[in-house]
Every structure is written in structure tokens, then in C-alpha cells.
Amino acid sequence: MTTTPSGEPVLLDELTTAGTRELAALGARAAAVAGDVDAALELAADVGASLPRPGSGQSAFVWSVLATLGASDLTVARVLEPHLDAIAILDQAGEPAGPGTWGVFAAEGPGEPLRASSAATGDGAGGGAAYRLDGRKHWCSLGAVLDHALVSAWVGDRRQLFAVDLQAPGVRAVAGTWVARGLADVDSGPIDFDGASARAVGEPGWYLERPGFAWGGIGVAAVWFGGAVALARRIRTSATTRPPDQVGLMHLGAVDAALHAARCTLSHAAAALDAGELTGDAGARAALRVREVVALAAEDVLRRAAHGLGPGPLATDEDHARRVADLELYLRQWHAERDQAALGQAVGAAGPAPW
Template structure:
């Protein structure tokens, strides 16, 4: 962790500020409990750092000690999200949405966002009507509905085009209904259905700009960083258990998940560098693959750590129990089989493009390689 913080001093500052309030009163670092009051105190600290956290695809920054080395600014962002997720996934859910909303505004040309907590609510399925600067209708799956100051909401206009609205949540005509949210995992996220009646709102960007911008997929990778951060924290409990009482079976389980996490860690680094060096590309295939991989690893970590440690941490350790329950729900923000279908389609398209290029450049080489997109 020390090497990581040396490369990411912003993370070090955030970590110090947060852990200063978490462990006030010498709270046991292995059994600490996140209360609602503590969540909001931590969120307030995080919001104060918002303007310092890089947007995705914002390039690299120099290393003062070694100017020949640079740090990926996208990776800096993901490391912060992963750290927040290791503390509490409710906070991570709110803060990731807040940062994503700010990056959306930045990408669409709205440079000065209002102060406070932001969110992006993009689930479709309920109709919204926007006429003469006012929106009416229903928006579901809105996390942080009662605490957010400003929301970005998607809707489809009469021509079926995707539009984005900016809504000040502190005005009349807004009713928030939490009754449908019966979750056990992610229970504290304040996820609600919002009913709007002639609420003042303003359009952001051109039609379909929200979906078509390259940052749509860059932001999706940030969610995967949250999943990964929580999974690595759960895995760290197995490291501690093995160090306190070594056994062959604990070592075997640790080797299994440690290998998977290490490979994924390197893919995060690779993809962050790719996004920063090719910021005009959306990297959809690579990001879909990353998300699918992290979802699989998160499920594996929950299962394997449980097999290694038994029921005790699920029953006696409030942080472990909450993180496990929350992560099981949060990874369902993945779209499972649909994501795999899209990965297959995009892989086939990439193979066709590679084959076409190889055929036009060097026919004999194409015949030898056969357009294999995974060959080393």
C-alpha cells in the first residue's frame, strides 16, 4: 500500500482524512462498523476532493522524483474508487455516481457544475415527459435520492432519441418513494423511485450525446473498480487469517484468488494506460471484458473466502458481513449473459477487421495468422 500511495499522493491524502474519522476512539481496525452518520461524514470528505480527482481519459502526470515515469490519471481515479469501495459499498455507490455525473458534464461541455452531491440516474423503463423546460413522470432505481443535490436523468424524447436532463433536487414537485427498495445487500443506498410533477429541468448536450460519448464506457470501468476494491478487501481477510494461523488449505484458497486478482490488477493498469493514450476511443470491448472478469472474480472471492474462513466472519465481523452482502448485489449492475453476448459480437467484429487488414497488407501473413485476435 505504501508504494501505491507514493504513486498516488491524492489517494494518500483521502485515505488519511477518512481513516482519521473512522478510527477516532481507537475503533478496532478489523471489526469496525460503518454507521449512517459515519457514511455521510466520509461522503462529505470525498466530495471536498471532487475537483482534484481526474476525469477518465485525461492523460498522464509526471513523477516529481523520476520525470521519465508518468502515472495514469485514469488509474489514479480508479484507485480512489477501489479504496472507497473497500470501506463501504454504499459510499462507493454514491461517490462513483457523483464523479461520473461530473465527468459527464465535463465531457458534454458543462465545465462549472453546481456545488453539492451529484448523481446520474440512467435506468429506463418509466416514461418522462419534458416540455417547456419542465419534466414530469417517474424515474426508478435512483440511489441516494434523498441526499443528492443535483441529478442527471436520462429520458427518451418523442422521436426515441436519448436525452439528458439536469435537475435541482431541492424544489417543489418532487416526491421520493423508497417503498420498493427491499434489498438486504446495498440496503443503505437510499435507492428510490422519484416522481416528478412539472419540475424545472434543463437539457444537457445534444440528442444521444450521453450514450454516444466515448466516456460512457470509461465510466463503466469505474464501476468495475468499485467491485474490484471490495473483492480485494474481502481477500485481505484471508491473508490475515492465514498469517495468524497458517494451514495448507488456506494457502491453497489464497493462491487461487490471489492469482485471479493479480492478473485482473494488471489488466486495470493496462486498460487505464490504454484509455489515457487513446482518449478518443471508447474501448468498449476491453471494458466489457474487464467488467465481466471482475464480476466473475468478485463471485469467486466471496465463495472461496467463505469456504476458507467458514461462517465466523459473516456472523461476527460487521465490516466483512456488510461488504460481502453488498458486493453480491452491486455486481448485479453487470448484465450477465447480455454482456457476454456483446463481447462475443464485438470480438467477431474485431477479428473480421483484423483479417481484412492483414489480407490487404500481407496475404501470406494473413493465411498463417488466420486473423487470430488473441494470439501473442
């Protein structure tokens, strides 16, 4: 049995009829361009500015959008999620995004980090927002085809965020480094910057310290959740359309419980965000918790899909095989035991135990 993405919406909370219809329409559009990066970029440019931002009172809808994209197609979701995050970051900074597509390149990699220096006249300490970037930035998803990106770089001993025109001189995507089997068309290799012009977005440290940093991390978890939901739907179809299969039903029951817990966690976080409770240390702890719960649920769904469905879909169903490979790689944005240790440290420093 070969499957294709349906675009069926993934609801993290009850929505209005209009909101559910909007979600279904977006899911259908994402499913229609599954696996097509160019079409996904067009979709991102078309819908990015019209969607609400996290913390705007519609956080459950925002994360339902990301979950629906994840369930429709993870390649499409991988294109839209950072574009939407970049728009939200610029909105927090009080800057317009303008036309075109955006990425967010803020991960650190091996070797000498990317450096920024003032391009203004004088001593550069207060000469304005103009900078130049020099060095290599790792993990630049779609750096060769995006219009713009928000890029973190080091200014002295602090990190700062910069807006960069990726099509301008001094920007070169390094080809031939992306060999991933999952998200194969979302080339996330490095970019070399050689005196590239950049505009500061926020003060040094602002990108990591702003409340939206944690909110963006939860948004990524919503995409993971959507990818896991799509696999769970396949498990359900298999378990309920063949002769009674107690093992298949056992996997389906376990998957339902895991995804219920993940959905409740995301829904609770959305309500807390809209209530103004996810700022500062509380926001950071919440992001670590949510990502932990969702990532572990998604890993369980992957395992149970393999056990319950067997090798057939992995070998003969293009959509299923690609979704499994995509989700396995996407989940590695969760840092597993390192994030668990970070959460433990945060909980230990938070005063009274939270449970």
C-alpha cells in the same frame, strides 16, 4: 475476530509518493465514516471537484481512488462513485457542476419510461435547454437526499440527459420500495417526476455515445475490485495467522491470481485510456472486457471467502458481513450473461479477431 476498515490504499499502478499519500488519506477518511451515508455525502462534496477526471493522464490514479474507496467501505464508495461520474460527465459537456452532491440516474426500469418535453415557448424543437420531466424513473440511488442528478429521459424515440434539482417542486422519491440487505442504507428506489424542471446536458443520444460512458463503467469495476481486495485481505489474515492450513492457503493463492489478473486488466485499461485508445467501439469493448474480468474475479473471491472463512465472520463480524452483502448486490450492476453476449457481438463485429 471483528475487523474494521483500515483505509489502506489499493494501487492499480505505481504512483508518485504524493499520489500514494493522497490515496491513503482519502482511504482513511472513507474508513472513518464507513456505513454513514450523510458523512459520505459530505466527503463527496468536499473532494469531488479536486480529483482528476478519467482520461486526463491520471486514469490509474482515478481508478485507484475508486478501488481504495471500495476497499474502505462499499457504502461510502456507492455514494462517491456516481458523484464523481456526474462531475466527469458535466466536464465532458463543458458545464460546471457547482456546489452540492450529484447522482446519475440513467438505468431503465419496467413500465412507461420517463419522458421529457420542452418547457420553452413555441414548438419546443429548438427553444433552448429548458425541459420538464414527467413519469417514474427507477434505480435512483439516494434520490431523496442528493442535491442534484443527471437523469436520462426519452425525448420522442431517443434518450437524452438532463440536470435536475432534486429538491425542487415536482420531484418525489418513492419510499418503502428498497428492501435490499446489501447497501441497505443506499436507498435506490424510484423517483416520480411531475413537471419537474430540467436542463438538457448534451444532445439526444450524447450521453450513451460519448467516450466517457465506457470509462464510467470501468470506474464501477474499480470499486468492485476494491471490495474484493478487502475480502482478500481478510482471507490472507486468516490463512497466515492460524496453524498451517493448506485449504486456507489454497484459497489465498487462487484469490491472489484472480485479483492479479483483474488488477492488470484495470491498469492496462487506464494506460490505454490515457493514450487515447478507448474511444468509440474500442472503448465499449474495453469496458465490457474489464467489467467481465473484474466481476468474475470478485465473484470468485466472495465464494472463496465463504469456503475459507466459514460461517463465523458472516454471523459475528459486522464489517465483514456487511461487506459481503454490499459486494454481492453491487456486482449485479454487471449484467452477467447479457454483458457476455454483448461483448461477443461486439467482438464478432470488430473485424479481425483481437487475440
